[in-house]
Amino acid sequence: MSDLHKYDNAVQPDNKFGHTLALLERHVGADRDGAVHLDLACGFGHIAEPIVDAFGLHYVGVDLDDLELDALRSRGLEAHAADLTDPEVGDRLVKILDGRRLASVTFLDGLEHLTDGSHALAAVGRLLAEHRAVAVTSVPNVTHLDVGIKTLLGEWAYTEAGLLDVTHYQLYSHASLTSAMARAGLRCIESNDVLLARSDQHFSVDHVGLSEATTMSAWLRSVRESAEPHGLVNQFVWALTASPVPAETGLPEPVTSHGDTFLSVVMRTQGRRPQELREALLCLAAQSCQDFEVLVVAHKTNVEEQKSVEEVIEDQPPYLRERIRLLLLDRGRRSTPLNLGLDEARGRYVAVFDDDDVVMGDWVKEFADAERESRGRLLRTVSLRQTASVDTVRGQVGIRSTGAPTAMYSPTFSLTGHLVENQSPPISWIFPRSLVTDFGLHYDDSMTTTEDWEFLLRAAEIAGVRDIGRGTAIYRWWETRESSRTEHVADEWAQNQGEIERRIDARPFLLPAGETRVLRAKLRELKQLKKLNNQQSRRIARLEVAQSRHFAQIKRLRRKLGLDEKGAPLAGARRHAPQAPAPAAAPTLRQRLRPRTRLRALAARLRGR
Amino acid sequence: MPPEPRPTAPAVIGVQSLLFHTPVESIERMLAALDNSSRIGLAEGLCTGFTVTLGDGSSTRVLDDDDVVRLQAAHPHLHEVKYHWFGWNVGTSRGHNAMAELIAEPTHLIFSNPDVVPEPRAIWRMLEVFDDPAVGFVEAKQLPIEHPKDFASGTGETGWATTAFAMTPKDLFLELGGFDEESFFMYCDDVDYSWRVREAGRSVIYQPAAVVFHDKYLSLDGAWQPTGAEVKYSARAALALAHKWSRPGLVKKILQGYEHPDALPAHQEAAAEFRRRQKRGLLPEPRDPEHQISMFKNSRYAEHRFPL
Numbered sequence: 001m002s003d004l005h006k007y008d009n010a011v012q013p014d015n016k017f018g019h020t021l022a023l024l025e026r027h028v029g030a031d032r033d034g035a036v037h038l039d040l041a042c043g044f045g046h047i048a049e050p051i052v053d054a055f056g057l058h059y060v061g062v063d064l065d066d067l068e069l070d071a072l073r074s075r076g077l078e079a080h081a082a083d084l085t086d087p088e089v090g091d092r093l094v095k096i097l098d099g100r101r102l103a104s105v106t107f108l109d110g111l112e113h114l115t116d117g118s119h120a121l122a123a124v125g126r127l128l129a130e131h132r133a134v135a136v137t138s139v140p141n142v143t144h145l146d147v148g149i150k151t152l153l154g155e156w157a158y159t160e161a162g163l164l165d166v167t168h169y170q171l172y173s174h175a176s177l178t179s180a181m182a183r184a185g186l187r188c189i190e191s192n193d194v195l196l197a198r199s200d201q202h203f204s205v206d207h208v209g210l211s212e213a214t215t216m217s218a219w220l221r222s223v224r225e226s227a228e229p230h231g232l233v234n235q236f237v238w239a240l241t242a243s244p245v246p247a248e249t250g251l252p253e254p255v256t257s258h259g260d261t262f263l264s265v266v267m268r269t270q271g272r273r274p275q276e277l278r279e280a281l282l283c284l285a286a287q288s289c290q291d292f293e294v295l296v297v298a299h300k301t302n303v304e305e306q307k308s309v310e311e312v313i314e315d316q317p318p319y320l321r322e323r324i325r326l327l328l329l330d331r332g333r334r335s336t337p338l339n340l341g342l343d344e345a346r347g348r349y350v351a352v353f354d355d356d357d358v359v360m361g362d363w364v365k366e367f368a369d370a371e372r373e374s375r376g377r378l379l380r381t382v383s384l385r386q387t388a389s390v391d392t393v394r395g396q397v398g399i400r401s402t403g404a405p406t407a408m409y410s411p412t413f414s415l416t417g418h419l420v421e422n423q424s425p426p427i428s429w430i431f432p433r434s435l436v437t438d439f440g441l442h443y444d445d446s447m448t449t450t451e452d453w454e455f456l457l458r459a460a461e462i463a464g465v466r467d468i469g470r471g472t473a474i475y476r477w478w479e480t481r482e483s484s485r486t487e488h489v490a491d492e493w494a495q496n497q498g499e500i501e502r503r504i505d506a507r508p509f510l511l512p513a514g515e516t517r518v519l520r521a522k523l524r525e526l527k528q529l530k531k532l533n534n535q536q537s538r539r540i541a542r543l544e545v546a547q548s549r550h551f552a553q554i555k556r557l558r559r560k561l562g563l564d565e566k567g568a569p570l571a572g573a574r575r576h577a578p579q580a581p582a583p584a585a586a587p588t589l590r591q592r593l594r595p596r597t598r599l600r601a602l603a604a605r606l607r608g609r
Numbered sequence: 610m611p612p613e614p615r616p617t618a619p620a621v622i623g624v625q626s627l628l629f630h631t632p633v634e635s636i637e638r639m640l641a642a643l644d645n646s647s648r649i650g651l652a653e654g655l656c657t658g659f660t661v662t663l664g665d666g667s668s669t670r671v672l673d674d675d676d677v678v679r680l681q682a683a684h685p686h687l688h689e690v691k692y693h694w695f696g697w698n699v700g701t702s703r704g705h706n707a708m709a710e711l712i713a714e715p716t717h718l719i720f721s722n723p724d725v726v727p728e729p730r731a732i733w734r735m736l737e738v739f740d741d742p743a744v745g746f747v748e749a750k751q752l753p754i755e756h757p758k759d760f761a762s763g764t765g766e767t768g769w770a771t772t773a774f775a776m777t778p779k780d781l782f783l784e785l786g787g788f789d790e791e792s793f794f795m796y797c798d799d800v801d802y803s804w805r806v807r808e809a810g811r812s813v814i815y816q817p818a819a820v821v822f823h824d825k826y827l828s829l830d831g832a833w834q835p836t837g838a839e840v841k842y843s844a845r846a847a848l849a850l851a852h853k854w855s856r857p858g859l860v861k862k863i864l865q866g867y868e869h870p871d872a873l874p875a876h877q878e879a880a881a882e883f884r885r886r887q888k889r890g891l892l893p894e895p896r897d898p899e900h901q902i903s904m905f906k907n908s909r910y911a912e913h914r915f916p917l
Contacts, residue, residue: 278728279752279820285642286726286822288634315729317645358753361724361824384831391817393765394741396614396734398817400762401755404915405831471829474753 010046016108016138016235017047019192021054023239027134027189028104032056035103038093038127040084040120041110045072057103060096085114090123102127105135109235111180112139112168118184125185129242135186138194138237142171145231146201149209149220162200163234174230177238179252187243196234219508223462226440259348262368263292263430266341268334269355271298271305275390275397276356277312283358285320289365292351294324295344297337301328335443335451342436342443349379349430352452357427358386358474366470367430374466376432378459381472382411383428389480405474413465415457415515416522419504422453425475431459450496457504464512550606557602613730614737621658622650622732623715623779625708627701628665631723633676635824636663637683642726644684646733651686655733660689660715662708663723666698700842701772702788702798709779709787718779720772720799724824727774734819735776738765745781745811746803749774749819754827759912760815767815768904768911769803774821777806785809792853792893796839797846800910801853804902833917837875844879847908852883854903855895 011017035058037051042061045068052059061072061079072079082092105124111117124135140163147163150156158166172180181188197212208214212221224231265284269277277296284294298309306328313324327344329337338352349371353359363381370379387403410423417423435441441458443451511519555565562570624643628636640661647659665671672680672692681690691711695704705720717736721727727749735747748770750756760767785805788798803813828834835843844867851859860883866872867880886892897903904911 275818278730282726282728282752282820282822286638286824288824315645315649317641317729319641360753360826361822362826382829384827391762393760393763393816393818394614394738394814396737396816396818398750398820400817400914401757402914404757404917405754405827407830411829469829471827471831 011050014194016194016237017050019194019237020047020106020108020136020138021050023136023190023192023237024051024055024104024106024134027136027239027241028055028057029132029134032103034058035101036060036097037103038062038097038105040105040107040124041113042072042079042106043068045075045077045079047106047108048072048075048077051104051106055103058100062093062096084110084120085116087119089119090126093123093127097127102131102133104133106137107135108138109140111137112165112170112172115169117170117180121180121184121186124240125242125245128240129185132242134189135240136237137240138235139172139177140165140168140235141173141193141230141233143173143228143230144196144199144201144234145221145224146199146210148224148231149217150201150207152220153209157201157203159200164201172236174228174233174236177236181238181240182243182246183250185242185245186240188238189241190239192237192239193230193233194235194237195232197232199234215508219510222507223439226458227438228440259346259433261291261293261347262289262371263349263351263364264341264345264347264433265292265294265351265353266297266338266345267294267353267355268297268299268337268341269301269309271301271309273355274308274312275399277309278315279399280353280355280357281312281316281320281324283363284353285317286361287359287364288361289368290319290323291368292323292364293345293347294320295327295341296324297327297329297341299329299332299337333445333448335445335447338443338451339445342433345433345436348433350433350436351430352426354427356476356478357425358476359427360472362470363472366468366472370466370468376434377463378429378431378456378465379468380413380424380429380465381468381470382407383409383425383473383475384471385409385425385475385477387479388476389478399476402479403477407471411469412467413460414518415460415465415511416519418453418457418460419501422450422456424456425473426452426456427473427475429456429465432463435459435463447496447499449493450500453497454500454503457500461510553602554606557599614734615653616655616733616736617740619654619657620716620736621660621714622647622656622717622719622736623660623662623709623712624719624721625662625664625705626721626723626725627699627704627708628663628667628671628723629698630667631671633671635724636671637680638726639721639723640680640684640687640690642729644686645729646727646731647686647688649729650733653733655736658688658714659686660691660712661687662691662693662711664699664704664708664711665692665694666700666704667694668697670694700790700794702790702793702795705772705798706787706790709782715779717776718782719774719776721821722773722823725774726822726824728820728822731774731819731821732776735816738814738816739776739778741812743810743812744814745777745806745809746770746813747776747819748813748815749776749821750815750817751823751825752820753822754825754833754917757913757915757917758815759914760817765814765816766812768813769800770813770815772799772802773823775799777802781806781809781811789853789893791891792849793846794842795846796843797850797910800850804854804897807902808897840873841875841878844873844876845882848879848883849892850910851905853893853895854905855898855900856903856905857895859905 032055037057037059039045039061042063045061048059048061051057059077061077062082063069064081064083069079069081080096082089107124114120127133128135142163144163158164160166202210209217211217267280296313298306301309313321313326327340329340342350366381367379384405385408386401386405388399388401391398391400439462443455447454564570643661650656650659677692689712693711709718731749735749738744738747751773756771758767789801793801806813826834848860848863851863864880867876
């Protein structure tokens, strides 16, 4: 197939042309009389007639290839030659328009073929701004799952056409296309992407990594879906409008250094317990390592509560206060403030610090030390648990510890152990922010409780956990006051736990090296216990059979002796028993002993001899 | 949120802290927090002056003259940062007594460990308690490990106050002769002072709304981890306190334990020291013979809310 014909595709509702027409239908202005539609990189101009027919616009095709332009002209359409990589292309397009009003632009599957598309995009941005017009562009998605998975496995296959067209110069992801548009003063107002579960790169057909049925593919797809939702997009098809060019217009620079701040401490508060907030911030003020920022998220606070939070922050020593950011949030559930904090965080790591937690003076330092050796992993210390209540002394509200700090949580982390029970209060672990920015992890706002547990499992699965083996925090267990434990009924906790289990079971689950050893040990133990249990069950069954046989014998014997179930003589038996004839003579000793001997023999059997 | 308490009369606060090879960073953290407290106190008219005295019992100076100038300049809300190098390990009792003499202005003294960071409002919440003239000694609550001593809900009354961070009117301190530096090198000097405050008819108050961070740690299983110095000097102090507050039976019992061949060397040394002082007639005259003030219970000097 020659270059000329490889994209000679007909207009179909489900391809880029159909999607483009749908977007134009929704976004081209009503005043179309005498207005022009400019089709950049028009090729054969397949979309020309449908545009003319649908919108009544005057079609103008622009391309570099004379053969294609001639083909257009032969159909009675206006066509012009222009080099879209030319820095002066904007002026050239203005000249082509020649004072006519521009209604819309299409730039379909052209950008990626240009050695430098920035001039063409800038020209589009300029024209849209001047004419208040709309544009639609389509660009292949080089991060399609088929390409992504194969790239991971070291496979990269150019093809004549498609996602990895051998003539593509620029390759785009959703993010890089957004940036390219922004640099040109363009903004996507609606996307109508072409989705393909199996793209032209879905080969070979028996590729285990590409099959949706395989474990590895399913795991990669679940990770990708969380990280970036465009894995099945074959072509981005976007409606564009003009927008201001942001100050930062350059290409991203490779970042080789780490962020300046080690830790972002996200502290959610409802402003109802200012004393606890004071204690929490005091713990931070006293940290031996101050390489952190604090994001206090005031969630659904009324004016009075917000004021109290602001006062507490205002009271803080300057060296801490200048690193505290107060974020106000008036919507959402328990996780919403955490997610806001995650989005605003700038640290390499993130900690979730509830406003009633208490930490030791080396809480940050222990994590910072561990980061040097285990960068990228979750870092976990051990939290103690302490009961507490609110107490008022001389009119001032204080917190009273009512029990000793107690070791309630496992000192070492096991991912499989955590599948059953959460042993890590949020204050005892921190996670790399990359899990948020690169893997799309957020707290699930649909969960009313246990959102931290669900997040921990997902984060630990991806990043792994480094145990620090130090007790650095105290998780308070409120005895007389509301907390998430008391606000939500047991059923709700159980429902959320069920939801976590359902999600885990819905996809493959990755275990860290060595974790299967734990599983093996547990499974062996379980197998042994089952064996013992079966042995015991069989023995119990045998004993029950013997017992019922003995009971039956006793019953028969009692009946024979005229006794009831309790061993008392049966009244009826006495009443109705036929009167024994008076013995003609006294029974012999043998006659008297026989029943007793029989009874003894039976009793011995009953005793199990 | 209830309004912040306001002491009826502004005070001059004198914080004093005994250094012993203390890291400079720790001193800087404490001073930054005190400077912030003073900022609030001065702005709100809660105090008219705020001084800090750093007594150094280390064998070599923790701060040189340039450090002191730098620290003073970095904390503009502290009217004076006074540094005094004792040149020898004077102990907390003698050190605090001496520091109380170094600056005249304070109306209220705060005894603070150098590894303490007070919450911005802590000092002013403690000061407000002295609006009650019956109060003689006020203790702040410590984080992250709260002292398990019991206190009365509502009044905050407690048996004794720990000088990790505690406030007393200076005139009362002088009237009572300060800490008993002859009997106590460190540890239990605060228990003894508390009991003498109560003996003088004033109360000792624990204010949980006034919070300070005291840089302490627990083991993984939540157990207290005493330092060697704590074991050594608290053993000596236990004997001195029991003797001074008329518990001869307890002294005998402690000595039996400390003089046992299997006892810790620190305990054996404490017993020997006690015997030596006893022989030389250096022990104080026992007081509170009816046990109206003091309390000894399971090696503790008050009821505890929980074991630690």
